[in-house]
Amino acid sequence: MFTYKTQIFLHHTDAAGRLFFGNLFFLIQEAKESFLEMIGLSISDMLNDPGITFPLVHAEADYKVLLVTGDRITIDVEIEKIGDTSVTFFYTVKKSDGTLAGTARTVTVTVDKKTFKKKTVPADWRAKLESHLKVSR
Numbered sequence: 001m002f003t004y005k006t007q008i009f010l011h012h013t014d015a016a017g018r019l020f021f022g023n024l025f026f027l028i029q030e031a032k033e034s035f036l037e038m039i040g041l042s043i044s045d046m047l048n049d050p051g052i053t054f055p056l057v058h059a060e061a062d063y064k065v066l067l068v069t070g071d072r073i074t075i076d077v078e079i080e081k082i083g084d085t086s087v088t089f090f091y092t093v094k095k096s097d098g099t100l101a102g103t104a105r106t107v108t109v110t111v112d113k114k115t116f117k118k119k120t121v122p123a124d125w126r127a128k129l130e131s132h133l134k135v136s137r
Contacts, residue, residue: 002038002077002132004031008067019067025059028091028104031075039128051112052119057086058107064100072096078134085110085118087129 012023033043046054067073074094081088091104110119121129 001134002031002035004034004075004077006030006073006075008069008071008073010069013069017069019071021061021063024061024063024093024102024104027073027093028061028075028077028106031077031091032089032106035077035132039132041125041128049113051114052110052122053113054108054110056106057109059104060106061102061104063102065095065102067093067095067101071101073101079129079132080105080134082121082126082129082133084120087121090134 006027008019010017012019012027014020036043036046073096076092076094078090078092079087080090086107086109088105088107091106092100093102093104095101110121110125111117112119
């Protein structure tokens with residue numbers, strides 16, 4: 001598991017100072033990119049790959065408690081599943097006191113940049129990802 005630390009800034013919130021629901025996805029994306037960088041799969045390298053890309057095809061979130069400007073949070077990033085052409089990431093968001101603030105899940109798929117048809121997750125990506133695969137949930 002990889003833990004990303006951040007806080008809720010004013011620009012993450014709505015007019016009432018609460019985390020705007022859609023901004024949770026910005027925060028988990030930052031956590032995922034930091035995780036991928038840590039395991040040797042930088043987003044810039046992945047985006048510059050001439051043959052393959054890794055788009056998001058599914059995203060979901062459950063909000064458990066209110067987050068407001070100034071709240072310090074941690075986002076735990078786990079790889080839940082690696083399929084032939086997809087990777088499922090699971091995120092746990094906690095306040096600094098350990099309170100569960102929410103969970104999220106995203107699925108990305110490897111596709112050919114020219115045809116946009118699914119491709120097998122590259123072997124070097126798979127090896128790096130599998131070393132962080134959560135065995136059971």
